[in-house]
Amino acid sequence: MTSKIVAIQGNHPSKLNPKSDTSIFLANEIQNKYKIFYYEPKNLSIINSKIIAEGFFIKFNYKSKNFFKIFKKQKLNLETCKFILIRQDPPFNLEYISTTYILDQIKKKVRIINDPTSIRNISEKLYSAKYKKFMPNTIFSQNIDEIKNFFKISKNVIIKPIHSFSGNDILLLNKFDQKIINKFIKKHDHIMCQKFLSKIKDGDKRVFIIDGKVAGAISRVPKKGSFLSNLSKGAVPINVDLTKKELKISNLIAKDLKKENIYFSGIDFIDQKLNGDINVTSPTGLKTFFDLSNINLAKVFWKGLKA
Template sequence: MSQPASSGAKRPLKVAVQMDHISTINITGDSAFALMLEAQDRGYELYHYTPERLAMWGEKVMCRVEPVSVKDEADNHFSFGEPQRVDMSEMDVVLMRQDPPFDLAYIAATHILEKLSKTTLVVNDPISVRNAPEKLFVTQFADLMPPTLITHDREEIDEFRNIHGDIVMKPLFGHGGAAVFRVTQDDLNYGSLYDFFSVTFREPWVIQKFLPNVKHGDKRILLVDGEFAGAVNRVPAAGDLRSNMVRGGSAKDSDLTEREREICARLGPALKEQGLILVGIDVIDGNLTEINVTAPTGIRAIQKLGGPNVAAMVWDVLETKLKNKEG
């Protein structure tokens, strides 16, 4: 990491954002965009790139980036400077914010960014992101979850249905509510759905007991460095199981219940220890269902409903970590 100018003046942080191309995002709900707006307000130098531009030359990581400025204005939300080829160790912070799927390309990016560990703060920590697939990591807290099965085996799913009745089936590495199905105990489509999953997803699937109170909301709770930061209750649209806002769910403000505070307290130390600075957990009727560590959303929805500025909390934590590292 380069040092401040000899005059003693504090130089702006250099921040690179690894993301899906900024031209494709929906700024009304994109948490990466919220983090970029806050970074710009603080006078940081912002750079944008997409993951395929990373290049590892032995121990060195190079990338073609664009200086970027952002504006909270639909269809006019960014402008680029001239592209530059940079040594990524010159960056103070890299935000790893591209959306899943959590596939081999995603994993490869974590291996490349891991090379920056001695010079640059990568958020979230790429080793922990790689080792914490969201629908598997959560099973470390099985006592906080609804009954859950991870499998590809038909007989195991049949046994689970016999015990729990209505279930939810979803791909292990899915995201954004895609391919999430409720299967009732007498559902005649079950066999066809099993066949569809078999030819579509090679990895195991997540099978969970259906929670009827999902109709009242699936709460997204954000934690920053292991501490509760804000929450939003996502209510499914009429006729839909899924509460994800990209699937038509609506955002409602929400306070934490005693059970939800217990969940945050249980998860916080493990998240902090693993360098998972911005995490979104999903809770339905007091049941922890997912721990989202790749590119969790919710920052903008929380602030629009009168909640705290979670992006500012994130940057406060990162500034402190950088100061401690330099010290």
């Protein structure tokens, strides 16, 4: 019989912002019912055929300046947990992939959110290629001639690393610059090139999907002079409704992700067009949504898991 433990695989709590962090929000909702065990990906091991994590039990407190308290450091056999939340920041790198292979070995004994096989198979940007008809003109390539042709058609272009996160390393180019793009490819290999949508100035929409259903949405308006809608880049969140078109696309993707064993995800729209980020590794925004709407999607999250 499993004990009443929820394990969180994430960045050290000292690196988290309690005002906006979704991992803390999810833990806070369930910590009166389950003990919260926290560990970093680097501290996950296979020892004598057991999946062991070196970490600590923790309690979060929104009312305290020191928003977390570590109670007991120890090594834990993760098979004793009821749930494991994979919540570290991407990038989707080799360490990330290694942890999914390790956790694969116990996923039939412990409910892991999101499923480690699924997040390994779903590249957040490349997966969006199957929804190309809902997106701005977009290519994925490292072929300089293909990228040059794309610029001729699309003019202003956003280029993104395929495996980065939080708006990091994203560039807006108003003309083809081979030197810049060669340098970008050398650093990131395949890249995503997308026609720039000027209406990003009015904000994008982040849609929250839980257990195959659209659960809510917020808009994020870039700060003045920026084209980045990430909250970590200074964007301002506001309450928002989805259009019929956005809701139809969101419901379609939600059903597909449920078939892929993705329980919790986030997708983004700009000017009613899917921007190509299907966030499945560590979706964010639930605390911000609660602050704006007073709707607690952490309750929805745990209720769906029958926690």
